[in-house]
Amino acid sequence: MTDHTLPTARLGDGGPEVGVQGLGCMGMSFAYGPTDADASRATLERALEQGVTLYDTADAYGAGENERFLSPFFKAHRDEVVIATKFALSIPPDDPTKRIIRNDEPYIRQAVEASLRRLDVDVIDLYYMHRRDPDVPIEETVAVMADLVREGKVKHLGLSEVTGDELRAAQGVHPIAAVQSEWSLFSRDIEAGVVPAARELGVALVPYSPLGRGFLTGSFADAEKDLTAGDFRRQQPRFTGDNATANAALLAPVRTVAEAHGATLGQIALAWAQQRARVHGLPVIPIPGTRKPARVEENTAATRIVLTEEELSLLEPLAGKVAGDRYADMTFTSAGRE
Numbered sequence: 001m002t003d004h005t006l007p008t009a010r011l012g013d014g015g016p017e018v019g020v021q022g023l024g025c026m027g028m029s030f031a032y033g034p035t036d037a038d039a040s041r042a043t044l045e046r047a048l049e050q051g052v053t054l055y056d057t058a059d060a061y062g063a064g065e066n067e068r069f070l071s072p073f074f075k076a077h078r079d080e081v082v083i084a085t086k087f088a089l090s091i092p093p094d095d096p097t098k099r100i101i102r103n104d105e106p107y108i109r110q111a112v113e114a115s116l117r118r119l120d121v122d123v124i125d126l127y128y129m130h131r132r133d134p135d136v137p138i139e140e141t142v143a144v145m146a147d148l149v150r151e152g153k154v155k156h157l158g159l160s161e162v163t164g165d166e167l168r169a170a171q172g173v174h175p176i177a178a179v180q181s182e183w184s185l186f187s188r189d190i191e192a193g194v195v196p197a198a199r200e201l202g203v204a205l206v207p208y209s210p211l212g213r214g215f216l217t218g219s220f221a222d223a224e225k226d227l228t229a230g231d232f233r234r235q236q237p238r239f240t241g242d243n244a245t246a247n248a249a250l251l252a253p254v255r256t257v258a259e260a261h262g263a264t265l266g267q268i269a270l271a272w273a274q275q276r277a278r279v280h281g282l283p284v285i286p287i288p289g290t291r292k293p294a295r296v297e298e299n300t301a302a303t304r305i306v307l308t309e310e311e312l313s314l315l316e317p318l319a320g321k322v323a324g325d326r327y328a329d330m331t332f333t334s335a336g337r338e
């Protein structure tokens with residue numbers, strides 16, 4: 001253990017206590033270009049040493065490959081980790097730009113069995129609906145998820161990219177521990193409906209892509225020029241062409257704040273997300289994704305940075321100025337249905 005074990009926060013009123021920053025594991029198998037299994041394994045171990053206990057995956061990440069990859073780490077540390085995985089989304093192998101969304105009972109039942117098998121555990125700690133199929137009433141989906149809790153297959157329930165109203169309807173069926181949605185200096189649409197609903201209902205917020213998929217760290221500027229073929233970020237409107245150029249220029253105030261703290265840009269983005277917890281009055285557990293041990297140290301260290309009111313004001317207007325949506329198809333998000 002280091003001298004700086006993370007503080008903890010509760011995943012919803014009845015959920016487990018976890019390190020206040022989790023680890024996004026998606027990039028270890030999927031979406032963000034070439035991977036290095038040894039470096040990823042070292043990253044997982046380093047995260048645990050830092051006090052990270054919430055590990056985020058999904059059955060869609062590499063069509064099950066990410067769950068399989070994480071299984072040995074989870075089994076070696078079963079009592080120390082909180083395993084979060086997801087169902088509802090699949091990507092046809094012949095067209096990686098397409099998404100199929102299913103929220104119906106037969107689909108959920110086969111998905112949970114497949115995830116349990118790949119993870120090779122008896123129970124999933126936090127099971128999320130990854131995306132919403134508007135043709136299936138959310139109450140029906142959550143009723144099936146609640147049955148999985150009663151059957152001992154999953155412990156706690158989560159929802160990803162749901163609207164405030166969908167969250168309220170879901171909570172009427174079974175307690176929801178966490179909402180996972182994109183939230184960062186550049187993506188704040190959820191503050192209108194989802195965040196107030198989560199606070200009101202005692203649901204924790206788990207911001208995904210809190211580093212703006214890496215863009216907020218300054219590690220790439222134009223996805224088409226800087227990232228490899230097949231990298232998912234090349235499909236996202238805000239990371240290519242004129243939008244990318246305009247958005248890279250928006251990082252200037254982040255750089256100013258970072259210099260004042262002797263910190264990196266990414267650390268300021270993470271400190272901002274953590275500080276929104278205080279502004280909105282709810283538990284916030286960001287899950288930055290990385291495959292590099294040194295970056296886990298850098299990212300967890302951000303939990304010790306406190307931004308001043310003046311710095312927060314400097315960062316406040318950024319999201320409103322971002323050019324381009326966060327997905328090519330926004331019906332894929334809560335904002336597309338609000």
Ligand SMILES: NC(=O)c1ccc[n+]([C@@H]2O[C@H](COP(=O)([O-])OP(=O)(O)OC[C@H]3O[C@@H](n4cnc5c(N)ncnc54)[C@H](OP(=O)(O)O)[C@@H]3O)[C@@H](O)[C@H]2O)c1
Binds near residue numbers: 180209
């Ligand atoms: N519910 C959903 O729909 C949904 C959608 C997307 C993601 N997620 C989850 O959220 C997690 C995090 O989101 P994300 O991975 O999309 O985006 P993110 O955390 O905003 O950014 C990840 C990117 O930033 C880079 N990075 C991380 N730390 C860095 C640092 N200190 N300095 C420079 N670069 C750094 C990573 O590269 P390296 O890996 O090379 O370090 C990776 O390319 C995912 O892993 C996944 O589990 C959920």
